[in-house]
Amino acid sequence: MKRIWWKEAVGYQIYPKSFKDTNGDGIGDIKGIVEKLPYLKELGIDFIWICPFYPSPMKDNGYDVADYYGIDPCFGTMEDMEFLLKKADESGIRVIVDMVLNHSSDQHKWFQEALKDPNSKYRDYYMFVQSKERPSNTRSCFGGSVWENVGEDTWYYHTFDKSQPDLNWENPQLREEVYNILNFWIEKGVSGFRFDAITYIKKADSLKSHEPDNTDGLIGVEKTGQNQKGIDKFLREMNRKCLSDPEIMTVAEAPGVPYENLAEFIGEDGYFSMVFDFSYADIDLCGPNWYNQAPWTFGDLKKLLFRSQCSVQTQGWGAVYLENHDQSRSLNKYFREKAAAKDDLHLRFLQGSALAALLMGLRGTVFIYQGEELGSVNGTFNSIEEYDDLNTRDQYQRALRAGFDVAQSLKFANDRSRDNSRMPFPWNEEEHGGFTSGTPWLKCNDDYASICAEKQSQDKNSLLYYYRNLIQVRKDEANRECLIYGEVREIENAVESVIAFERIAENGEKIQIWINMSDEIQKADIIEGELLCNNYSEFNRTSLQPYQAVMVR
Numbered sequence: 001m002k003r004i005w006w007k008e009a010v011g012y013q014i015y016p017k018s019f020k021d022t023n024g025d026g027i028g029d030i031k032g033i034v035e036k037l038p039y040l041k042e043l044g045i046d047f048i049w050i051c052p053f054y055p056s057p058m059k060d061n062g063y064d065v066a067d068y069y070g071i072d073p074c075f076g077t078m079e080d081m082e083f084l085l086k087k088a089d090e091s092g093i094r095v096i097v098d099m100v101l102n103h104s105s106d107q108h109k110w111f112q113e114a115l116k117d118p119n120s121k122y123r124d125y126y127m128f129v130q131s132k133e134r135p136s137n138t139r140s141c142f143g144g145s146v147w148e149n150v151g152e153d154t155w156y157y158h159t160f161d162k163s164q165p166d167l168n169w170e171n172p173q174l175r176e177e178v179y180n181i182l183n184f185w186i187e188k189g190v191s192g193f194r195f196d197a198i199t200y201i202k203k204a205d206s207l208k209s210h211e212p213d214n215t216d217g218l219i220g221v222e223k224t225g226q227n228q229k230g231i232d233k234f235l236r237e238m239n240r241k242c243l244s245d246p247e248i249m250t251v252a253e254a255p256g257v258p259y260e261n262l263a264e265f266i267g268e269d270g271y272f273s274m275v276f277d278f279s280y281a282d283i284d285l286c287g288p289n290w291y292n293q294a295p296w297t298f299g300d301l302k303k304l305l306f307r308s309q310c311s312v313q314t315q316g317w318g319a320v321y322l323e324n325h326d327q328s329r330s331l332n333k334y335f336r337e338k339a340a341a342k343d344d345l346h347l348r349f350l351q352g353s354a355l356a357a358l359l360m361g362l363r364g365t366v367f368i369y370q371g372e373e374l375g376s377v378n379g380t381f382n383s384i385e386e387y388d389d390l391n392t393r394d395q396y397q398r399a400l401r402a403g404f405d406v407a408q409s410l411k412f413a414n415d416r417s418r419d420n421s422r423m424p425f426p427w428n429e430e431e432h433g434g435f436t437s438g439t440p441w442l443k444c445n446d447d448y449a450s451i452c453a454e455k456q457s458q459d460k461n462s463l464l465y466y467y468r469n470l471i472q473v474r475k476d477e478a479n480r481e482c483l484i485y486g487e488v489r490e491i492e493n494a495v496e497s498v499i500a501f502e503r504i505a506e507n508g509e510k511i512q513i514w515i516n517m518s519d520e521i522q523k524a525d526i527i528e529g530e531l532l533c534n535n536y537s538e539f540n541r542t543s544l545q546p547y548q549a550v551m552v553r
């Protein structure tokens with residue numbers, strides 16, 4: 001197994017709008033990230049992935065890029081970014097940036113030119129089609145048709161919002177532009193990229209109509225637009241032209257890649273270092289509508305988790321995460337009605353540390369999402385107007401159209417809203433959690449004073465300390481071969497609500513990880529050995545307390 005820095009790394013995802021504001025405009029900024037590097041260093045982080053910071057009209061919070069070479073003024077300047085790269089490097093923290101290359105913003109100058117002048121070379125940078133009728137019945141990820149009419153029987157295609165027109169990767173000049181962008185950022189000093197929605201770049205089936213999957217007469221682009229035949233040509237070329245240095249870490253958001261084809265993406269000669277798998281993160285959903293909540297059991301969760309882990313380990317490297325900026329908080333997702341109430345800090349510690357042990361025990365590069373290390377939970381949003389996210393508002397409307405009442409539709413939004421994880425980071429007990437001296441762009445969660453980073457840094461029994469400790473356990477020379485490179489094997493005879501697995505190094509050394517996901521005492525059969533972590537003060541090998549999680553070598 002090849003050794004390389006990003007396999008051993010623990011990453012931290014930063015949503016820059018919500019991390020730390022230094023100028024009082026209520027929006028987090030790059031200077032704020034610089035200010036908080038010591039916090040990340042102390043946590044044990046090796047790289048940060050920063051969500052988009054490019055100039056953007058912010059219809060989709062930066063995932064609508066208007067200039068791939070700049071910095072949005074709300075986040076600072078290119079000098080700030082260069083300073084961050086320098087300071088991060090001095091702290092031994094690498095920087096990964098988000099690349100949104102399936103689409104741009106409709107405010108990008110390419111699109112503006114393309115709209116203005118049908119003969120401009122930029123017209124073919126996008127997917128324009130002449131047609132009397134809507135060209136296909138494909139539904140975009142954020143609702144409604146993927147086709148937007150711009151008059152005179154002209155339509156353009158958008159996988160996401162209509163303000164995010166898709167780029168036409170069939171055009172070699174467009175592809176050259178993309179490669180120049182990547183090389184520009186590599187020269188600036190970034191250590192890698194997270195590729196947004198990259199499996200949508202090849203259009204084929206979604207340009208044609210299909211049997212509708214709902215009463216709106218449309219069919220989701222998730223079904224017809226992901227990972228289409230011919231995508232390999234684009235991904236291989238991009239890899240050859242920009243990403244062939246193995247030191248460059250790449251992680252792709254790549255829905256629609258079947259497990260049996262994973263090697264093409266993440267194998268020795270794959271297009272990327274690793275991809276995110278959504279199977280277990282989306283365990284709570286049946287399809288794209290949030291109102292179709294899935295009933296699931298811990299048995300189902302284990303099946304998904306270990307199918308993912310086992311498929312990845314035979315074909316390449318993986319990325320493990322429980323939260324990101326598109327997900328609700330993991331305590332709410334995985335413990336549902338059993339999730340700790342906001343004021344039950346002890347239960348929050350137990351559940352948070354149980355999930356931390358899972359995350360640090362799995363095989364793959366670990367991604368922690370900002371605030372996860374504090375045990376953040378979902379926010380309380382009392383009306384749809386309190387949400388910023390366009391996806392949440394669309395999903396709320398979908399629920400209403402499907403016949404749910406306002407309260408039920410709001411509940412679906414609350415359970416799943418991306419704004420749950422986008423609320424300002426709680427730094428201290430001051431107003432707005434010390435995130436800003438101004439008015440935050442999205443309200444703070446009302447528990448900020450009790451879980452804030454400052455408080456947890458002063459408490460050796462806090463979840464934050466637990467995370468710091470676990471990260472060190474993972475990196476410890478004595479555990480590294482097992483916890484980083486070791487094979488994953490599920491312990492199949494564990495009871496249903498106990499996630500149990502072992503990591504086995506090439507030399508046969510073993511670490512077992514046992515996590516009781518339930519609120520009752522459960523039976524266990526843990527190997528004898530050195531206890532590496534335990535979220536209780538007591539331990540016995542034959543049973544686990546509610547939410548108890550242990551690692552034994």
Ligand code: NOJ
Nearest residue numbers: 060063100160196197326
């Ligand atoms: C996936 C990103 O993670 C999400 O936040 C965004 O809305 C869409 N892609 C569109 O870029």
